[in-house]
Amino acid sequence: MPTKALYTVAEATAILSLSRTVIYELMRSGRLRSVREGAARRIPAGAIAEYVALLETESIGQAA
Structure with a gap:
């Protein structure tokens, strides 16, 4: 099943669990x-x- 290339802001809020x-x-x-x-x-x-990769990188940097 192909993923979408572009997401609406509403879809991004659901995917990232952000407002x-x-x-x-x-x-x-x-x-x-x-x-x-x-x-x-x-x-x-x-x-x-x-963006998720950026968060993971920042999280690793703070843990060190």
Whole structure:
């Protein structure tokens, strides 16, 4: 089953278990990449994976 290439903000909130406000703040700060499709923002699947990897890296750095 193929994964989606782009997710809506609502889908990203469900995937990452974060609020809509936090998702938009992450996009504004550049920690979560997004693209514009017309008037809407979409989050590439790879950007979600990159954000999770970033969190894991930061977690490892704090544990050391």
